[in-house]
Amino acid sequence: MTPDQATPPAIAPIDCETAVRRLWDYLDGRLPAVSREEVEAHLASCALCAPHFTFAREMQTALAAAAPAADDADAPLRARVRDALRRHVTTNLAADPGDTDEW
């Protein structure tokens, strides 16, 4: 090891409660590296906690797949919105420039 290679901090064993408290932060990738590695080390050796994380991850995967790609089913809505926008433009071209809704 060269002098300029930093020694990574050693990870400490954690208990089930600590691991589980980090469940969603871990699955969302929001844990610091050391905390993440502690969770992974715990999961590699804990038959009780691993299924919790697996089921949670599968649920997240199913949620991510719940966003279907846009298809022609939206075509009538698209036409409706376009018509509404055009009516707005043609009837409000003389509107006060300051007349914008705050949102």
Place this chain on the structure above:
Amino acid sequence: MDGCTDGVSGAASLDPVARLDDVGEAERFERLTMPLLGDVARFARSLTRDVARADDLVQETYLQALRGWRTFRPDADPKRWLFTVCHHAFLRTSRREAHYVDAPEDDPELESLATASAHYAAQQSGAAAAAERMDLGPAIARALDVLQPHYRVAVVLVDVEGQTYEEAAEVLGVAVGTVRSRLFRGRRLLQDLLLEYACDAGFHSARPSPISPAMHGLTPAARTS
């Protein structure tokens, strides 16, 4: 917009330069935002759980966005901007109709504990095994329908639409911590529903029950609806 100038020439009393500028801006608005209509429609349906109300909300979203178009920064994310407008319009309508109740603040880490506790209990009863055999897709859609709006929108923004916590916080106009607490609670409630559906789908053992503190080293969180 296609054919838009057809209506402009009939408005003889308007400043032609201003009209062309507004028409050009409207065309730029449409080019940027219409490709995102499918995403906005999906988000609107997740808020309203009613297709007709969702379509009304989408139309209102685009009209509000067009009115505020000049305040849109070129480097901003148009999808997040439209989601923000949509959610704002939804809140305005819901509060006017007294549909919306503000969510209590939940403790995110307790929700993580409660999630695992419930799953552990489901393992003991066999419901977890049944859930693993279930087609999660339809069950997820059914469960999302049941969630309260403030939990559902947090789950939809982050887990379905792939927004970060910070992006979701911007859309909802709340703190990142609030997104986190609603998200964790929403996920826990979804899991509870999935395990319940697994039971209803034909697993005939006892329903999941809270575990004792001595088991699994976890502190059971109080289960509230």
